[in-house]
Structure formats: C-alpha cells, structure tokens
Amino acid sequence: MKRTTAIACLSSLLITAGCSDNLSGSDGPPDPNDEKQASAEVVKQFAAAWVAAWAPEGKPDAAGALTDNPTVFTKRLDDVDSALVASTVKVEPQGEPECADDTNCTQDLAVEAELRGIGPMKWTSTATATKVGDAWKIKASGDTIYPGLGDANYLKRVRALPARASILDRNGVALTANRPVVIVGVASGNVATAATYAAFTKNLDVDGAKLAARAKAAPAGQFVDAITIRAEEWEKLRPTMGKLPGLLTMGGTQSLPPTSSFARSVLGTMRTATAETLKNAGPTASAQDQVGTTGLQYAFQQQLAGTPGGTVTLRDGKTKMTIEVVHSQKGTAGKPVKTTLDxxxxxxxxxxxxxxxxxxxxxxxxxxxxxxxxxxxxxxxxxxxxxxxxxxxxxxxxxxxxxxxxxxxxxxxxxxxxxxxxxxxxxxxxxxxxxxxxxxxxxxxxxxxxxxxxxxxxxxxxxxxxxxxxxxxxxxxxxxxxxxxxxxxxxxxxxxxxxxxxxxxxxxxxxxxxxxxxxxxxxxxxxxxxxxxxxxxxxxxxxxxxxxxxxxxxxxxxxxxxxxxxxxxxxxxxxxxxxxxxxGTAEVVQNGKVVTNGWMxxxxxxxAFAVIVEGGExxxxxxxxxxxxxxxxxx
Incomplete structure (x- = not known):
C-alpha cells in the first residue's frame, strides 16, 4: 500500500503550488499503482455492470468478467436475480475503499432491488477487490451479492397475495366474490397431442393451434396456461379431457360474479396478466397474477387487488433450512368498489x-x-x-x-x-x-x-x-x-x-x-x-x-x-x-341490406329504462x- 504520497506532497510545498494524490472520485484517470483508486474504479465498474445485469433483458456476463472467477460468478449473479425476480436494481458504492495492503481492498455497496410483484428490498453487501497480476478484480463470492450467501447458501422469496376485494351493489351486497377456479393448460414442448389441442378448441373455445405454438416455444418443464374456468365447469369436462396427453390443471380462486354471464360486460373479466393488463395492474403485479381485463375489474384493478406481501429468506445450501428471514413486507388488503347497481x-x-x-x-x-x-x-x-x-x-x-x-x-x-x-x-x-x-x-x-x-x-x-x-x-x-x-x-x-x-x-x-x-x-x-x-x-x-x-x-x-x-x-x-x-324502430344497413332494430x-x-333488440322487427x-x-x- 502506498503511504509516501502525503509525505512527498508535504515536503514539496516549499517548491510547488499544489499536490494531489488523485484519489477515487477526483478528476483524471485512476492511478493503476494506487490501490484505493484502482479498487474504487473496479468496484464502480462492477456496480454499473450489476445494474445492467438485472435490468429487463439484461445479462450478467459483463459483471462476471470483472471478477476473479467469471464462470462461477456469472451464474451466481443470474441465479440470485431469478430467485428474487428482480425487475431492476440500484447499486451504489459507499464511501472510500478500505485497503488491508497493496492488493486487497473492500468497499460497501448499497443495493436496492425492485422485486417484481412485491416491491423494493434494500441491503448492504461488501465488494472485495483483489489485484490479480496487473489487473484489479472483484472477488467472486456470494457475499458480494448478499451477505451470508457464501459459496452454497441461497435466497428464496415467497409472495403472498391478499384476497381480492369485491365489487358491491348500491346496498353493499357483493356482486363478485373469490370462487374456486381451475386453470387449464398443457405441458411445454411436444407432450400434448393433436387430440389434446382439438379438445381445447371444441370444449373450451381456445384456439388449439395457437396454444400448440405457445407450448412448443415455451421452456422445458413449464406449465402453459390456456384458460381459467369455474371449478364446477371443469368437473363437467374432466371425464372427457382429464386424461388427455399433456393436459395440466392448477387450482385457485378468482374474483367472479355468481354466474359466468351475470353483468359480465360491466363487472368485467379476469385472466392471467398480459403485457397490457400487467402495465395497468401496477408495479406490484406479477405476470402470473389473475388481473382484471375488462370492465370494472380492469378499471379498478389496483384498488381491488391491494398490494401483495412477501418474504425473502436466506437458506442453507445443504439442508435447505432457513437461516434467517432477511426481508419481509406486509401486504395490504384490496378495497371494495361500491357501484350504483341494484x-x-x-x-x-x-x-x-x-x-x-x-x-x-x-x-x-x-x-x-x-x-x-x-x-x-x-x-x-x-x-x-x-x-x-x-x-x-x-x-x-x-x-x-x-x-x-x-x-x-x-x-x-x-x-x-x-x-x-x-x-x-x-x-x-x-x-x-x-x-x-x-x-x-x-x-x-x-x-x-x-x-x-x-x-x-x-x-x-x-x-x-x-x-x-x-x-x-x-x-x-x-x-x-x-x-x-x-x-x-x-x-x-x-x-x-x-x-x-x-x-x-x-x-x-x-x-x-x-x-x-x-x-x-x-x-x-x-x-x-x-x-x-x-x-x-x-x-x-x-x-x-x-x-x-x-x-x-x-x-x-x-x-x-x-x-x-x-x-x-x-x-x-x-x-x-x-x-x-x-x-322506436330504427333502420340500419348491414352487409348491404336494410334491417331494423327494435327500441323502447x-x-x-x-x-327509467331503455331496451334495444338488434334485428328486432x-x-x-x-x-x-x-x-x-x-x-x-x-x-
């Protein structure tokens, strides 16, 4: 470690107007022979590469390349990203490096990751920079990502959704309630057969060809959902569809009116989130969530859904047992939407x-x-x-x-x-x-x-x-x-x-x-x-x-x-x-022919009321x- 800079500067004051040891953060490139400057620079680069790695569509290669074991660390950083389901991250070096000698320095990193579907999680980790030959590298340790990870431990998150609130009539009577449903889909790949997809088309009004294309494009071992139906509806279909090759089902609940047709166009519908509906659902929604797609369910999605809670635990890599709960966020219940409907x-x-x-x-x-x-x-x-x-x-x-x-x-x-x-x-x-x-x-x-x-x-x-x-x-x-x-x-x-x-x-x-x-x-x-x-x-x-x-x-x-x-x-x-x-009888032209709509x-x-019948005499x-x-x- 260089300790002569300050003495040289002091002794030269009689001869020169000024002197600088060019520490991290000062103007000009870092001095590769100054351990503080060199380690601060590699930590700064590593922080930026980590942010890029956890950005949407980001890759961990650049961050891994800055470590002393790129192969191991690249996978480690990517695994933690996947475990947390982090959508973005902020990583900011704190203070100045602390150097034990000319080849080893440490610097804290303030980390804030946005956990998709839960919210922000903050922690402080420590990056150790070591001099390998003429270059400075970050030590490829799990502790660089999260303290306590080491070489084998891992993080696991659990997300808890609050029960969706009801849409109410003018007297406070629930028009929607959480009812049992079955999500029907197929296994990814080529497990499902032509007969399976034909059954989806015939019995569930699902485009079997499009479902087949999605299944073939999905990663191995994935459940490809096709439609969510009421549990009682699935029980009627189970004898004919239940044993078809590749067909999979998952149970759950969904906010539904008493019947599939009741006020459907006003109350709205629920489906697994798409890119459009996920954006409407807000930052705490997840791509696997059932969200409002039309009507009031869509318009008041965030109010009805509330905010999810979640925990992140640090677990032993060998026993899989929880070492400690490192993050906990309490969810908030959704709030009902009261309408004027009777x-x-x-x-x-x-x-x-x-x-x-x-x-x-x-x-x-x-x-x-x-x-x-x-x-x-x-x-x-x-x-x-x-x-x-x-x-x-x-x-x-x-x-x-x-x-x-x-x-x-x-x-x-x-x-x-x-x-x-x-x-x-x-x-x-x-x-x-x-x-x-x-x-x-x-x-x-x-x-x-x-x-x-x-x-x-x-x-x-x-x-x-x-x-x-x-x-x-x-x-x-x-x-x-x-x-x-x-x-x-x-x-x-x-x-x-x-x-x-x-x-x-x-x-x-x-x-x-x-x-x-x-x-x-x-x-x-x-x-x-x-x-x-x-x-x-x-x-x-x-x-x-x-x-x-x-x-x-x-x-x-x-x-x-x-x-x-x-x-x-x-x-x-x-x-x-x-x-x-x-x-009222109104004449309209449809497909070149004059037809009537009946009104009252x-x-x-x-x-007060109005009725229209399309095509009514x-x-x-x-x-x-x-x-x-x-x-x-x-x-």
Missing amino acids: LKLQTAAEAALATSKLPASLVAVQASTGQILAAANGPTATSYNRAFQGHYAPGSTFKVVTSAALLGSGQTAATSLPCTNTITVFGKSFKNYDGLAAYGAGTMQKAFNESCNTAFISQHGRLPKDAMTKAAAMFGIGPELNLSIPAYGGAVPAPKDDVAEAASMIGQGTVTASPLGVAMIGATVAHGTAMKPVLVPGKDASGPAASPLPAATVGALRTFMRTTVTGGTASVLAGNGAVAAKT VGYRGDV SGSKAAGPILKNFLGRFK
Missing part, C-alpha cells in the same frame, strides 16, 4: 334478456340521480358492453327529443301534424313503419302515440338548423360521458341539409346514441332535468347534465309517454303500473315483451 334490478334485467333470441341490451337508471341501477347484455354472455358503448340510430325513441324541440318552438300538444303515407324532402322520400296506416289530420300527441314519421318530418322547416342538436343536449345526448368504464355519449351533429334534418327528427341519419344514452332520455322526462349517469359514486361525475326542461315541455312529454302506453304503440306495457314509454324507452316512478314486438318481463319482476 342486485335485484340487475337480476331482473338479466332474466328478461334471457328471453330474447336476438342480441339485446337493457339499461335502467334512477331518474332523479342518474345512477345506473342495471346494465345487461344478452341473451348470451359477452364482454362487449353494447349497453354503454353501442353506437345506434335511436329511431323513434328520439321523437321524445323532437317533441321537446317543437314544443320549445311554440307548438303545443294540440298542434296539427298531418300523418301521410310518405313525405318527400328535397327528393328524399320518407315513410312510416310498416304497421302504421296514414290517418291524415291529427295532433302532435297523436303523432307521438302512433309514432308517425311523416307527421314529425312535416315540421322540419319550422325549426332552426341546430334545433335538434340543442334539444338533444337538454337530454344529456352529445357530451362525452366520463364514466369509470367506457361509455358513449351519443352524437346529434348539426344537419348539413334539409334531408339530414328530416332524418334526425326521427332518430335516423347521423343521430346515434347508446342504450344508456336513450335511457337517460326517459330519465330526463321523469325527473325534468337531465342528470349525468353515474356507475361508481365518487369516481364518476354527478349532478345535472343540462338546465331543467321547461315545465310545460315536461308536462306534455309525460302525458305523451303515458298515453303511448294506455292507447298507443307501447300498449304491451299496460297493466304494469303507471308506466310511460315510447317505442320509458320510466315507472323513479326508474319493431319496438313494440321485440323490445316490448322484454321490458314487460323486466317490469314484472320488481315493484
């Missing part, structure tokens, strides 16, 4: 949609608050929430808005609106739905009750060009809906010409809305003011979405909708209490029976 009404909506043979959606809201009471899509389970996200022409349900626009222009319920078979607007011919015969002279109320297209279109020249856009805004149609899960607010663009204006008056052309948006039209009539829809209180914006409708307009619309039930196109709902409603919107008491024939079934299930 279990009774959601169940009623699910049952009502089950009677349909065509794709259908039903939304029910509390008119006075905008809180969503039920949102169902059927008749089969789907993750696509057409009830919130569907872009549909609202058809004649939009005549509620049109009537408000006409009433606002000075017309009244008694204003004459003639109902003819057809009406032509600048060369474009409009007609009524097939079941309506022209009746000639009649009032606005009669045109509403009978849903006469030509009667309303006859008034298109009496409204300003932006009248329908402004009227729609009074019902909350148009503005973006900032719900906690995706929802469409609708669109009523200002018409580009008279034909477009005429089409908008009967809910066609460029007018679009979701079933949720149409339900809010009914709610606006019931309450008198459009409210913002709310699914998760405290998260979703609430309160009025527009100024109150004029009292005269509200009174007229309530009469219109009630008499449509007592003596108009919504008579299918008669006998279900004081129901007020409006039917309305309210009873403080509950008409509102009264397709949506009406579903709504009648729904109303019959609650008071």
